Amino acid sequence: SQELEQSPQSLIVQEGKNLTINCTSSKTLYGLYWYKQKYGEGLIFLMMLQKGGEEKSHEKITAKLDEKKQQSSLHITASQPSHAGIYLCGADDGTGANNLFFGTGTRLTVIP
Amino acid sequence: KAGVTQTPRYLIKTRGQQVTLSCSPISGHRSVSWYQQTPGQGLQFLFEYFSETQRNKGNFPGRFSGRQFSNSRSEMNVSTLELGDSALYLCASRRTGYSEQFFGPGTRLTVL
Numbered sequence: 295s296q297e298l299e300q301s302p303q304s305l306i307v308q309e310g311k312n313l314t315i316n317c318t319s320s321k322t323l324y325g326l327y328w329y330k331q332k333y334g335e336g337l338i339f340l341m342m343l344q345k346g347g348e349e350k351s352h353e354k355i356t357a358k359l360d361e362k363k364q365q366s367s368l369h370i371t372a373s374q375p376s377h378a379g380i381y382l383c384g385a386d387d388g389t390g391a392n393n394l395f396f397g398t399g400t401r402l403t404v405i406p
Numbered sequence: 407k408a409g410v411t412q413t414p415r416y417l418i419k420t421r422g423q424q425v426t427l428s429c430s431p432i433s434g435h436r437s438v439s440w441y442q443q444t445p446g447q448g449l450q451f452l453f454e455y456f457s458e459t460q461r462n463k464g465n466f467p468g469r470f471s472g473r474q475f476s477n478s479r480s481e482m483n484v485s486t487l488e489l490g491d492s493a494l495y496l497c498a499s500r501r502t503g504y505s506e507q508f509f510g511p512g513t514r515l516t517v518l
Contacts, residue, residue, distance in 0.1 A: 325505050327505075327506070329509070334494065334512070335511055335512065336509040336510050336511040336512050337498075337509040338509075339506055339507070339509070342506055344505075382449065384449075386505070393451040393454055393462045394439075394441075394451065395451065396448060396449040396450075397448075
C-alpha cells in the first residue's frame with residue numbers, strides 16, 4: 295500500500311525565518327494535497343498539485359511536486375506566528391476513489 | 407458560502423453506547439467523506455457518500471456506519487463504543503468534478 299512520509303515531524307523556527315516541509319511517497323502521486331490544521335480543529339485546504347514539476351503559491355506559502363511525482367515540498371517564506379500549526383500532506387491513490395490517505399503531519403511552531 | 411459544519415463539536419460517551427455524528431456539506435457539494443484522526447494512527451479514511459450511496463469504505467469494523475440524505479447531509483454512527491474509538495471525527499465535502507475536499511471543524515468523541 296502507498297504511504298506518505300513527512301519530514302521533519304516537528305519544527306521550531308524564529309519568526310521571519312524560511313522553512314521547508316517535505317512529503318515523500320512510496321509510489322507515484324496522482325494528486326497531492328496540502329492542508330493546515332490548528333490543534334484539535336478541522337483541516338484548512340492550502341493547495342493541490344497534480345502535474346510533475348508543478349508549483350503553486352499562495353501568499354508566503356509555495357508548494358512543489360517533483361518531476362517524478364513522488365515527493366512534494368512546502369516552503370514558507372518569512373514565517374509568522376499565524377503559520378503555526380500542523381501541516382498535513384494527503385494524496386489519492388489514483389483509482390478515482392476520492393479517499394485521501396495522509397502523512398503523519400509536521401508540527402510547526404513559530405517563535406515571535 | 408458557509409463551510410462544512412459538524413455537530414456536535416464535543417461528545418462524551420461510555421463504552422458500549424452508540425453515537426451519531428452529523429455533517430452538513432458546503433452548499434452544492436454532493437460528496438461527503440468521513441475520517442477518523444487519532445494520535446496513534448493519524449488521519450484515516452472511513453467512508454464516502456455520494457447521492458445517498460456509499461461509494462468507498464476504509465478499513466474499519468462494521469460498528470462504523472453512515473448514511474447520506476437527499477439534501478447531502480450525512481450522519482455516521484458508531485455502535486458498541488470502545489475506548490479506542492476516542493478520536494476527532496472529521497467530515498469533508500467535495501464538489502462534483504473537483505478533487506479538493508473541504509473539511510469541517512470535527513467532532514471530538516471521548517469514550518470513557
